[in-house]
Amino acid sequence: MIENIQHILASDEPLSRDQALWLLTEADLLQLGRLADEVRRRKHPGNRVSFVVDRNVNYSNVCESKCKFCAFYCDAESEKAYLLDYATIFAKVQELADLGGTQLLMQGGLHPSLKIEWFEELFRQLRQQFPQVQIHSLSAAEICHIAKLSGLTMSEALRRLQVAGLKSLPGAGAEVLVDEVRQRISPNKIGWQEWGEVMEAAHALGMRSTATMMFGSCETPVDIVEHLFRIRAIQAKTGGFTAFIPWTFQPHNTELGGKTTSGVDYLKVLALSRIVLDNIDNIQASWVTQGANMAQVALFFGANDLGGTMLEENVVAAAGISFRMSQEEIIDLAQSAGFIPVRRTTEYEILEEYLK
Template identity: 45%
Template sequence: MQLSGLYERALKFDFLNIEEGVFLFEHAPLTELMYVANELRKKQVPHGKVTWIIDRNMNTTNVCVANCKFCNFYRIPGHPESYVTDIETYKVKIEETFRYGGEQLLLQGGHNPELGLDYYTDLFRQLKQLYPNLKLHTLGPPEVAHICKISGVTHREALLALKEAGMDSMPGPGAEILNDRVRRLISKGKCGAQEWLDIMHEAHKIGLTTSATMMFGHVETLEERFEHLVKIREVQAKKPQDAKGFVAFIPWTFQDVDTLLRRIRGTKNLTTGEEYIRMIAMSRIMLPNVKNIQASWLTVGKHIAQICLHAGANDFGSIMIEENVVSAAGAPHRFTANGIQQAIREAGFEPQLRNQQYEFRKMPEQIEEQVITY
């Protein structure tokens, strides 16, 4: 294989295979890889702005039986620290989110054996009745798979019911690495790779927009990372013509502080800043049918995320008014609305507030700036 030929094919939006992707990752000079990815970004997102969103990551429950070895957030059923969020807590946090300029909840939780489809549809209807303008970016394929299992419904039946109840879009958690060898080692209690992909495809078929993610830097091989990218691309290629499908792809690094993976297996996050930039660039190159690539400032920090904006990324994600899962494993970084816009300007771009559909939003006239706590 020759680098020049692969660059040329990438710039034509060709689908590179796993071996070609690995070759580029391992052999391409970083500056050349960044150049190719940046050129693709300019073609796919010609407005040249860097988008961001104001939302809050709330958790329906921390009760979970999936037993993921990278998660410090969950509690087993019956644990004294276990909870299911009550409606009064939702009301306080939603109204606070509105004051901060947000309009969306990214609502996720654990695999709680007591919470089936009726619980979630009732919750979504209640939240929408209280706050008709609230956007619900909710659950994820593993949670949908769990709901289907305990409620005895199909993926399609569950997704249609959730959408009718108020689910506006679905995030991409629980993907980790879409390879069952890896999943057996780190998240055996979650759905397998194919079920994750099948649920996303079903969501696209009923008109739900979704995001795709990848958590890397733990037990996976480089080839398995690129297998993951190809599988995402394949699902996107199967979406109905009038569907958006995956509106974004967000790769982030494994956070290892106090996790079982580190304590028992000795697995540490050894991902360097350069490696993350390479993965952002390769995400843009390997996913020519996914328009938006997001840099995970939460896990890699402001400066690396800023460089990623010159390596194919066009989105800076959320200020994350609240985030409990990744932070519990050691992600220390935080942004305010003013801070995230300043970081984007420092990188040489114009910040643009967006919604989950990647439509531009006007900045609210008055935003109460949240206080960052660690």
Template identity: 65%
Template sequence: MIDTIKRKVTAGEGLTREEALWCLTEGDLLAAGKLADSIRRRKHPERLVSFVVDRNVNYTNVCESKCKFCAFYRNLTDDDAYLLPNSAIIKKIEELVEQGGTQLLMQGGLHPGLDIGYFERLFREIKSRFPNLQNHSLSPAEITHVAGLSGLTIPQAISRLKEAGLDSIPGGGAEILVDSVRAEISPKKIGWKGWAAVMSEAARQGLSTTATMMFGSKEKPEDIVEHLFRVRELQAAGGSFTAFIPWTYQPGNTELGGGTASGVEYLKVLALSRIVLDNVQNIQASWVTQGAKMAQVALFFGANDLGGTMLEENVVAAAGCCFRMSRDEMISLIRGAGFTPVRRTTLYKELERY
């Protein structure tokens, strides 16, 4: 089987689900890493590793979805439930721009009182004050929720948000794109076809997107493979995924609890992501969940990007995972692994080499 996989990778041919599953469950970790690294070098022949200076602004922690893997959400009546006033959001963005930030990632929860008018007013204010900032915000679940509250179709909601200043859509809330897994870990959230419908419509309307995968909770190896192939097929059907970001479930303070994937399992899934997703240009390592040292190793297992410096991040931190990284630390990390650091935009336009 490994010889067939090597031949296909060398020829630039796509794997089958069966071959991908073998690679994940029976294949050798280092062999998978070597193959993934060869694809990385083919797609990115210069020894460059990119990152973006950004901030996650979690505008609310109120969420009706109540996913079992999430330690961040609160009920509307909880004492520590919050909705940031616009003035606080604007101040956070000002701090981001002062530090040279180019990307704003706004995500919160499925708040029962926030219809599309709230986001239109907020996004217009953000765009008027910070016209050069990329508003890379709202997960497919949030957009679906807002559309439902507002009596809109998905195309209508995306069109109105885009008009108000939404520039691109992050791939949050994908978890595992298999409904049997979603029913166990996030039963109130949209199914995988709902996630896909938002991403496909965003691409049709000219918005760039990303795709993610959270693994290490309740999924089987077959589910990980299915997730990867569904992302690949969505991209082949006209998707606009600029990057894929696999990351591991963080069990701290969650209803789901339990364990998570090991470092070896993370690297194997990362490598398989690079091998399977031959039509997605960038694979991002998750230093937020894995830490700086594992992020360096990931650069030899298919990753070519380290995501954002994240001036602020609250969702993963709520589960007790609190890695932080300044721009200088990011640059040192990349150099320490033997690569040239590149600051980029959300859409992977090079801004500066270090």
């Protein structure tokens, strides 16, 4: 089987679901890693590893979705509930801009009272004050929720937010794109087809986005493979995904609970992602959930990107995981593994190369 798959990959032919499932469940870890590394080398022959200087601003922790895997959200009546005012958000973005940052990843929950006007005014002011910072914000679920609250279609809301300054979308909220899984872990959130519809609508407007997968909760290997093939199908249709980011469920402090996914399983899924998603250029290592050492190993299992510096991160931290890396540490991580680190924009334009 492995020789057959090697031949298929060498011929630039796509794998079948059965072949992908075999790789995930039967192939040796190092065999799988070598296959993924070969794909990575073909796609990125310059031995570069990219990253972006960004900040994740969580404008609110109030959320009606109440996902069972989330340790961050709270009810509107909770003493811990908050909603950042514009001035506080601007101060956070100013800190990002002062460090040469170029990406603002802003997300909150499905807030019960924030209509589209609140976001439009915020984005307009952010675009005016910080034109060098790309507003890469709001999940597909947030877009749908804002539209519903505001009496708009999803497409209308997306277009208005784009006009106000929203430039691209993160892939958050994908979890696993199988509704049976979603009903178990996030029954109040949009289904997988709605997630895909938001992404396709954004791509049709010229907005790029990332795609993600949160695995390690209750899905099966078949579900993981299905997720990857659904992402690949959307990309074949639109070409709008810049990168794919698989990351692991963090069970601590969550209603869902469970065990932490092993590093071996993380590397297997990461490698399979690189192999299956032949039409997406970039695969990102998740140092936020895996830490620096595993992120470095991931560079030999198909990843070519280390994501963002994330001056601030609250959602994963609420589950008890709080890895931090400065720009200097990311550069050193890539260099010490034998790669050339490059600073990029949200849409993967190279801004600076760091040679030893």
